[in-house]
Amino acid sequence: MTPRALMRSTRFGARRGGARPPAVAGSALLLVLLFVLLAASLAAECRAGETAPLRWATDAEGGAPYTFKDPKNPEHDIGFEVDIINALAKEIGRPIEAHQYGFSSLILGVERGDFDFAMNGLEITPDRKAKVLFSRPYYVFREQLVVRADENRFEDLEGCRRTSCLVGTLEDTAADRLLHAQGIPAKMYDGVVEPYRDLMLGRVDAVLLDLPIAIYYARPNPELRFTGPPIARGYYAIAFRKDETALKATIDAALDRLIRDGRLRAILETWGLWDDAQEALAASTGDDILTESRRSWTFDRYAPLLLQGAALTVLIAFLSFGLAIVIALPIALARLYGPRPLRWGAILYVEFFRGIPVLLLLYVLYYGLADLSTVSGLGASLRLQPIQAAVLGLGLNYAAYEAEIYRAGISAVPHGQWEAAACLGMSGWLAFRRIILPQAVRTILPPMTGDFVALFKDTSIVSTIAVVELSKQYQILSKSSMKYLEIGLLTAALYLLMSVPLGLLSRRLERIWGRGIL
Amino acid sequence: MSAANETATAGVALSVTGLRKSFGGRTILDGVDLAVAPGQTVAVIGPSGGGKSTLLRCLNGLTDFDGGRVVVGPHALGPGLGKGPHRATARQIRRILGMIFQDFQLFPHLTAIENVIEAPLRVLGRPRDEARATAARLLDRVGLADRGDALPRQLSGGQKQRVAIARALAMSPRGLLCDEITSALDPELKGEVLAVLETLRRDGITLMVVTHEIGFARRAADRVVVLDRGTIIEDGPPADVLERPKTARTRQFLSQILL
Numbered sequence: 001m002t003p004r005a006l007m008r009s010t011r012f013g014a015r016r017g018g019a020r021p022p023a024v025a026g027s028a029l030l031l032v033l034l035f036v037l038l039a040a041s042l043a044a045e046c047r048a049g050e051t052a053p054l055r056w057a058t059d060a061e062g063g064a065p066y067t068f069k070d071p072k073n074p075e076h077d078i079g080f081e082v083d084i085i086n087a088l089a090k091e092i093g094r095p096i097e098a099h100q101y102g103f104s105s106l107i108l109g110v111e112r113g114d115f116d117f118a119m120n121g122l123e124i125t126p127d128r129k130a131k132v133l134f135s136r137p138y139y140v141f142r143e144q145l146v147v148r149a150d151e152n153r154f155e156d157l158e159g160c161r162r163t164s165c166l167v168g169t170l171e172d173t174a175a176d177r178l179l180h181a182q183g184i185p186a187k188m189y190d191g192v193v194e195p196y197r198d199l200m201l202g203r204v205d206a207v208l209l210d211l212p213i214a215i216y217y218a219r220p221n222p223e224l225r226f227t228g229p230p231i232a233r234g235y236y237a238i239a240f241r242k243d244e245t246a247l248k249a250t251i252d253a254a255l256d257r258l259i260r261d262g263r264l265r266a267i268l269e270t271w272g273l274w275d276d277a278q279e280a281l282a283a284s285t286g287d288d289i290l291t292e293s294r295r296s297w298t299f300d301r302y303a304p305l306l307l308q309g310a311a312l313t314v315l316i317a318f319l320s321f322g323l324a325i326v327i328a329l330p331i332a333l334a335r336l337y338g339p340r341p342l343r344w345g346a347i348l349y350v351e352f353f354r355g356i357p358v359l360l361l362l363y364v365l366y367y368g369l370a371d372l373s374t375v376s377g378l379g380a381s382l383r384l385q386p387i388q389a390a391v392l393g394l395g396l397n398y399a400a401y402e403a404e405i406y407r408a409g410i411s412a413v414p415h416g417q418w419e420a421a422a423c424l425g426m427s428g429w430l431a432f433r434r435i436i437l438p439q440a441v442r443t444i445l446p447p448m449t450g451d452f453v454a455l456f457k458d459t460s461i462v463s464t465i466a467v468v469e470l471s472k473q474y475q476i477l478s479k480s481s482m483k484y485l486e487i488g489l490l491t492a493a494l495y496l497l498m499s500v501p502l503g504l505l506s507r508r509l510e511r512i513w514g515r516g517i518l
Numbered sequence: 519m520s521a522a523n524e525t526a527t528a529g530v531a532l533s534v535t536g537l538r539k540s541f542g543g544r545t546i547l548d549g550v551d552l553a554v555a556p557g558q559t560v561a562v563i564g565p566s567g568g569g570k571s572t573l574l575r576c577l578n579g580l581t582d583f584d585g586g587r588v589v590v591g592p593h594a595l596g597p598g599l600g601k602g603p604h605r606a607t608a609r610q611i612r613r614i615l616g617m618i619f620q621d622f623q624l625f626p627h628l629t630a631i632e633n634v635i636e637a638p639l640r641v642l643g644r645p646r647d648e649a650r651a652t653a654a655r656l657l658d659r660v661g662l663a664d665r666g667d668a669l670p671r672q673l674s675g676g677q678k679q680r681v682a683i684a685r686a687l688a689m690s691p692r693g694l695l696c697d698e699i700t701s702a703l704d705p706e707l708k709g710e711v712l713a714v715l716e717t718l719r720r721d722g723i724t725l726m727v728v729t730h731e732i733g734f735a736r737r738a739a740d741r742v743v744v745l746d747r748g749t750i751i752e753d754g755p756p757a758d759v760l761e762r763p764k765t766a767r768t769r770q771f772l773s774q775i776l777l
Contacts, residue, residue: 420619422612425612425613
């Protein structure tokens with residue numbers, strides 16, 4: 001419809017309808033125009049499809065020297081991968097734009113088609129290869145063992161195993177698999193900064209990570225040193241969706257040109273990453289080292305690990321809830337009956353711990369306290385083990401909620417009960433213990449059991465301080481096996497197995513205890 | 519007054535002098551003087567809000583007061599209950615002066631007999647067997663020998679109040695404060711409670727009974743005290759106070775409740 005026709009028909013309509021307000025006619029016109037514009041822009045986009053920027057997914061958070069925020073200009077991403085991308089864009093004659101995406105979800109994002117490809121230190125592994133398409137490698141990585149500068153017990157992984165030391169690494173990496181294969185106890189981290197931190201704090205004895213990470217994060221640190229030559233090897237490559245064979249061919253050809261004319265080498269040298277191992281890039285298609293990292297995830301291999309995670313979840317839930325209900329009682333009593341300063345202290349406690357996120361609390365307890373111990377010379381006492389920090393953090397947090405439940409339950413007992421007890425010569429404490437508390441328990445128990453079920457699920461948050469409980473175990477296993485659904489259902493079943501009986505118990509207690517009153 | 523039996527040693531002497539208390543700007547007790555001889559039964563009557571309950575609660579230290587003095591046997595109490603010495607004195611007074619409430623205040627999580635033995639066990643440190651035997655005798659005495667294992671919610675109001683009396687007696691008190699203990703009961707249940715009270719009087723225990731039961735006062739009290747607007751306006755034998763009241767206010771009050 002041409003604008004002229006539109007105008008004619010609205011005029012016509014206005015005359016015939018008589019009462020029709022002109023505003024309605026105007027907005028109808030506007031709507032039609034919008035549709036026309038939208039359709040036109042969509043068509044334009046379709047035509048421009050070939051030259052539109054390719055969408056590249058990467059995680060720039062803590063990602064040096066791969067892709068990271070330029071410290072001098074945080075708006076701007078830098079890194080050896082950024083340089084490679086720029087070279088590739090020039091080579092294929094199409095702009096490439098970066099999209100921030102969580103590292104641990106990159107492969108999933110590729111599968112889902114959220115972007116055109118992912119490139120961020122992704123190792124080629126058989127499990128991943130089953131899900132996505134990999135380009136030819138652009139970097140040969142190796143693993144570097146890093147220890148504290150004053151370490152004198154061992155010099156290599158073998159010595160490390162003999163002294164049964166603990167090695168920190170990133171989960172689901174070649175280093176992780178290497179440690180597992182050699183039977184060396186490993187502690188899994190999410191990020192690359194935390195393992196080296198914990199190494200300095202003495203929480204782990206060594207850190208095994210990809211060489212670029214070690215070069216960037218550990219080598220400049222005078223408290224740490226490399227020990228032994230780099231070991232093992234693997235490939236970083238670009239990941240595409242399975243059906244993007246054409247795009248893969250284009251990128252592979254471009255990479256091939258960058259490798260052959262030395263531009264890739266120049267980039268890697270700029271970043272201090274070129275070494276003899278990179279000579280292999282010229283010939284590699286990425287298939288040759290698959291056997292090295294093979295690790296297939298069958299039920300009998302992941303089920304025991306999940307059960308271990310579940311056991312840890314149970315342990316943390318019980319310990320932290322036990323702690324919570326023990327410290328909550330004096331807080332509730334202080335708030336109800338304490339002298340003014342104590343009462344204010346209790347209110348402060350409740351408001352403080354209810355008001356801050358548990359995640360923050362866990363970080364402060366685990367990393368913050370450890371900092372304090374190095375500064376103030378308090379020794380190792382403040383260097384909490386992850387499980388200690390987890391139990392303490394959840395316990396302190398839940399104590400705030402449980403204190404309020406205690407308080408409500410105790411206040412709900414009629415004041416006359418106190419007087420009746422006093423008139424029988426009972427002391428305040430005796431009256432509380434024998435008369436008030438047993439009655440309060442009836443009101444306290446059902447919401448408390450409810451909180452316990454909630455705590456059970458909240459334990460998943462402690463994975464942030466390197467405790468591998470059930471949820472974390474699920475993340476690790478599903479990521480390395482790519483069996484998100486299968487292992488996910490099993491994990492859910494385990495949670496239900498733990499929380500449903502608790503829910504039933506809660507309802508049962510409610511029935512039993514609810515009966516006694518009046 | 520008969521000789522003391524198993525529950526009561528000799529009754530205790532009570533006295534208050536110049537007792538004053540105000541609350542929220544309202545005067546509740548305005549200089550009350552009262553002396554009760556050991557073993558005496560005193561009925562305290564008067565219009566609502568006259569200060570009857572407050573007087574009882576000051577006697578055993580449940581409520582603080584602003585001025586005056588309370589003496590129970592050898593223990594003397596002044597204003598300022600929150601402070602250490604008076605708090606300890608109040609507890610000593612409660613050991614010899616029991617109290618029964620209008621709304622019973624049985625411990626709902628304990629059976630009748632557990633209600634009765636709790637304080638002897640935990641406060642007096644009696645052996646469990648002995649405490650149970652005494653409790654069984656006391657429940658029998660209040661006519662509830664067969665209800666010892668019932669929970670409070672399974673008992674009628676009159677039965678609850680009788681358990682409360684047995685519970686108070688289990689501490690072998692030398693005096694008992696009864697705060698409108700039949701007011702929450704249906705008329706047909708009042709009799710059973712008042713009958714128990716009359717047997718206590720014969721035991722020689724000192725009784726202070728705040729009540730609206732004029733019949734009970736006439737029949738069972740040695741003395742009737744009329745408390746109105748925080749002062750005692752009449753004090754004497756039941757025959758005098760109830761039949762020949764001296765003040766117009768007492769006459770008015772009596773005519774109202776006897777209607």
